[in-house]
Amino acid sequence: MPEHFDILVLGAGPAGLAAARTAARSGLTVGLVDEQSAPGGQIGRRPIWLRPSRLRPSRAFRETIDALRSDSRITYFPGERVVACEKGPALVTETPHGCAMLTGGSLILATGARELVLPFPGWTLPGVMALGGLQVLAKGGWPVAGGGIVLAGSGPLLLASARTLRQAGAQIHAIVEQASRQAVLRFLAGLPAWPTKVLQTLAFAPGMLRMGYETDAFVVEALGQGVLEAVRIESRGRRRIVPCSYLGIGMGLIPNVEAARGLGCALEGNPHPAVAVNAFQETSQRGIYAAGEITGIGGAELARLEGAIAGYAAAGNLTRARALSARRAHWMRFGAHLMRQFALRDSIRQLAEPMTIICRCEDVTLGAIDQVSDAGTLKLLTRLGMGACQGRMCQPALAELRPRYRPGATSGIPRPPLFPARLETLAGLAPGEPL
Amino acid sequence: MNPDLIVIGAGIVGAAAALAATQAGLETVIVESAVPGAGVTGAGMGHLVILDDALLALSARSLELWRALPDHAGSEYRNTGTIWVAETADDLAGLAQQSIHLEAQNVTSRLLDGASLQALEPDLARDLPGGLLVPDDAIVYAPKALAYLLEQARSAGARLLLGRRVTRLTGGGVRFADGTTLTGAVLVATGSQGSELLPELPIAPRKGHLVVTERASASIRHQLVEAGYLRTVHEPGQATVAMNVQPRPEGQLLVGSSRESGIQDPGVSPGIVARMLRRVFRFLPTLREHSAIRIWSGFRPATPDGLPYIGRIPGRGQVWAALGHEGLGITTATGTAELLVDLMLERRGRIDPAPFDPARRMLAP
Numbered sequence: 001m002p003e004h005f006d007i008l009v010l011g012a013g014p015a016g017l018a019a020a021r022t023a024a025r026s027g028l029t030v031g032l033v034d035e036q037s038a039p040g041g042q043i044g045r046r047p048i049w050l051r052p053s054r055l056r057p058s059r060a061f062r063e064t065i066d067a068l069r070s071d072s073r074i075t076y077f078p079g080e081r082v083v084a085c086e087k088g089p090a091l092v093t094e095t096p097h098g099c100a101m102l103t104g105g106s107l108i109l110a111t112g113a114r115e116l117v118l119p120f121p122g123w124t125l126p127g128v129m130a131l132g133g134l135q136v137l138a139k140g141g142w143p144v145a146g147g148g149i150v151l152a153g154s155g156p157l158l159l160a161s162a163r164t165l166r167q168a169g170a171q172i173h174a175i176v177e178q179a180s181r182q183a184v185l186r187f188l189a190g191l192p193a194w195p196t197k198v199l200q201t202l203a204f205a206p207g208m209l210r211m212g213y214e215t216d217a218f219v220v221e222a223l224g225q226g227v228l229e230a231v232r233i234e235s236r237g238r239r240r241i242v243p244c245s246y247l248g249i250g251m252g253l254i255p256n257v258e259a260a261r262g263l264g265c266a267l268e269g270n271p272h273p274a275v276a277v278n279a280f281q282e283t284s285q286r287g288i289y290a291a292g293e294i295t296g297i298g299g300a301e302l303a304r305l306e307g308a309i310a311g312y313a314a315a316g317n318l319t320r321a322r323a324l325s326a327r328r329a330h331w332m333r334f335g336a337h338l339m340r341q342f343a344l345r346d347s348i349r350q351l352a353e354p355m356t357i358i359c360r361c362e363d364v365t366l367g368a369i370d371q372v373s374d375a376g377t378l379k380l381l382t383r384l385g386m387g388a389c390q391g392r393m394c395q396p397a398l399a400e401l402r403p404r405y406r407p408g409a410t411s412g413i414p415r416p417p418l419f420p421a422r423l424e425t426l427a428g429l430a431p432g433e434p435l
Numbered sequence: 436m437n438p439d440l441i442v443i444g445a446g447i448v449g450a451a452a453a454l455a456a457t458q459a460g461l462e463t464v465i466v467e468s469a470v471p472g473a474g475v476t477g478a479g480m481g482h483l484v485i486l487d488d489a490l491l492a493l494s495a496r497s498l499e500l501w502r503a504l505p506d507h508a509g510s511e512y513r514n515t516g517t518i519w520v521a522e523t524a525d526d527l528a529g530l531a532q533q534s535i536h537l538e539a540q541n542v543t544s545r546l547l548d549g550a551s552l553q554a555l556e557p558d559l560a561r562d563l564p565g566g567l568l569v570p571d572d573a574i575v576y577a578p579k580a581l582a583y584l585l586e587q588a589r590s591a592g593a594r595l596l597l598g599r600r601v602t603r604l605t606g607g608g609v610r611f612a613d614g615t616t617l618t619g620a621v622l623v624a625t626g627s628q629g630s631e632l633l634p635e636l637p638i639a640p641r642k643g644h645l646v647v648t649e650r651a652s653a654s655i656r657h658q659l660v661e662a663g664y665l666r667t668v669h670e671p672g673q674a675t676v677a678m679n680v681q682p683r684p685e686g687q688l689l690v691g692s693s694r695e696s697g698i699q700d701p702g703v704s705p706g707i708v709a710r711m712l713r714r715v716f717r718f719l720p721t722l723r724e725h726s727a728i729r730i731w732s733g734f735r736p737a738t739p740d741g742l743p744y745i746g747r748i749p750g751r752g753q754v755w756a757a758l759g760h761e762g763l764g765i766t767t768a769t770g771t772a773e774l775l776v777d778l779m780l781e782r783r784g785r786i787d788p789a790p791f792d793p794a795r796r797m798l799a800p
Binding site: 084362374376377380381386387388390415416417420421422423424426427428 | 469470471472473477578579582646647648649650685690702703705708709712713715716722723724725726727728729730731
């Protein structure tokens with residue numbers, strides 16, 4: 001029997017937590033589903049959420065977590081991965097032990113973002129990984145200390161990751177920011193409009209310089225025999241080799257829109273589409289809301305506000321929702337500021353060579369991709385995007401490297417399961433039950 | 436510049452026919468409105484299998500022709516063999532009959548008792564009474580097999596016209612969407628869209644689902660099909676499922692099969708997928724814990740009597756059909772091509788064309 005809630009919230013990051021809290025505060029029952037075992041989302045487990053001096057959560061975050069624990073109207077389902085969404089709405093989830101179905105009066109999608117990694121020679125060597133993956137390793141107790149780490153890409157997450165990794169005992173050999181020095185200075189100069197961001201930045205600043213932060217630089221090649229041993233860094237036209245055991249890559253964030261797309265929600269933007277929403281965070285599908293990074297990258301503060309608006313609006317509390325719109329606009333400007341100053345330079349899109357693998361699941365090289373001319377043939381002949389990650393990694397990269405394969409051309413309605421699911425889960429669905 | 440033969444449809448059947456026609460000396464043009472293989476060809480499993488029914492002779496000859504293709508590695512051809520798996524003693528008796536029928540076509544097969552079945556495929560349920568191994572059956576990756584056939588046809592001299600849609604047959608050739616025409620004999624090989632150009636030939640799409648698993652160290656080595664599979668093929672109108680599992684070279688499994696008639700919606704139907712998987716677990720209980728990464732559906736072009744239309748269309752001059760292969764188009768593409776060219780050149784071939792004659796099923800105009 002499916003369990004029913006007034007509101008279903010998918011994702012327990014900043015947006016999902018805020019949505020659950022405001023919906024519950026409006027008197028509704030909330031089912032909050034998250035694939036992680038602890039709340040906070042991808043970013044929540046990073047120091048951007050922590051006070052600069054102590055490893056304690058910020059007050060807003062603590063309050064939200066407390067609400068989650070104490071508010072009997074919120075039922076929290078940690079460690080449950082949604083394998084299918086259905087209009088209705090309903091969620092089919094999978095746990096380590098079985099599967100379940102949840103139904104709701106309305107649904108708030110807060111599925112967050114993932115890192116963009118653009119392929120370059122050597123990027124598939126063991127030791128090269130996305131910033132998030134590297135942090136998970138460090139926090140999971142994997143010995144990152146001693147070997148030496150280079151972090152490369154763009155944006156403030158580089159610094160946030162550096163802090164976490166240092167706390168785990170890692171030696172950071174370089175932090176390589178692709179944006180120009182002028183762009184980073186323009187970013188900093190614009191920050192006083194958002195005072196909390198100034199404080200966060202000040203907290204990072206001393207460590208930054210010690211850890212070798214440099215602008216106008218990017219990794220052009222990862223080097224090693226079977227495993228990462230060094231990276232080649234290009235900075236202002238000069239190249240040098242830096243030895244390291246790990247390379248963390250984060251070239252920005254892209255919205256996780258798969259569940260929304262599967263539900264038929266309209267998307268907007270290129271090359272990495274976000275979920276289109278109205279002033280109340282409602283998508284093109286009635287009763288389905290979206291909040292946080294999936295509606296456009298803007299950071300945790302914006303995600304919290306959008307989540308709160310979605311929670312109030314889904315609960316019919318439109319006055320409260322409207323009252324937050326000015327603050328949302330303020331933080332949207334921060335998101336735009338961030339995206340503008342840390343826009344990727346074009347040379348990063350030129351690094352991949354014909355032998356560079358673009359789709360890791362199916363071992364498809366850029367050379368093989370360039371032998372065909374249309375998206376349909378590409379999929380059929382190379383199986384690009386058909387592997388375990390279902391294109392989550394390679395499709396955004398390809399959209400950057402080869403604009404003719406931007407979403408729309410290559411992506412139809414995603415088919416279930418949203419994430420790999422046990423065959424037994426899929427077999428448990430009786431005829432007539434939505435998948 | 437007008438060709439001898441215009442093949443409409445660059446799916447596996449059209450491509451094989453174009454190759455055979457070109458090799459027989461016919462000036463051939465292949466016309467495709469979309470992407471080669473975007474129809475039935477790209478949706479299937481790519482199992483080259485000899486079926487013990489009215490298609491026995493055609494499928495057996497087709498397998499010979501597949502094996503004879505030069506350098507078919509480009510098709511990702513792999514000689515996995517098929518094991519037909521019995522669930523009951525009756526199934527096993529049926530497989531013994533099947534073995535005799537195959538032998539009459541010079542196809543080797545070997546009956547397996549429960550223990551030998553277990554030894555060959557330890558993942559199969561222990562209570563199964565036995566099976567039939569057909570060692571020469573094979574698998575291909577159909578889109579690659581198609582690309583390979585198209586390339587062979589092209590290097591033999593065939594021309595490929597992509598992005599050109601034929602809107603109607605003119606009597607002596609075809610008319611394209613842009614108003615231009617091409618004169619020549621015509622072969623309609625447009626799979627499930629065959630009725631658009633030849634409304635007199637009834638074709639009903641039969642929906643199927645496939646599940647593909649994550650790469651894992653599955654120990655399955657042969658294509659496994661339950662003995663009752665053919666019963667599900669020959670039950671028109673019913674929604675049927677049958678265990679049909681293929682090990683892919685990359686370590687993935689393709690898990691099928693289902694058949695539903697009268698459905699146009701290409702979306703995944705969770706109910707039938709659930710039924711299909713439960714049927715598969717009856718034979719392969721350990722598959723429960725495997726992870727599915729994707730489910731998709733496709734439409735098999737089915738004819739009312741289950742046999743393809745291969746031959747000339749009465750009353751239309753030099754208009755030919757190679758349509759309605761249901762789920763066996765990849766396998767029988769090569770045999771269909773040979774049969775057609777024999778008919779076109781009025782040669783006596785190895786396969787009796789009578790059962791496939793389109794005249795048998797023509798609707799009144």
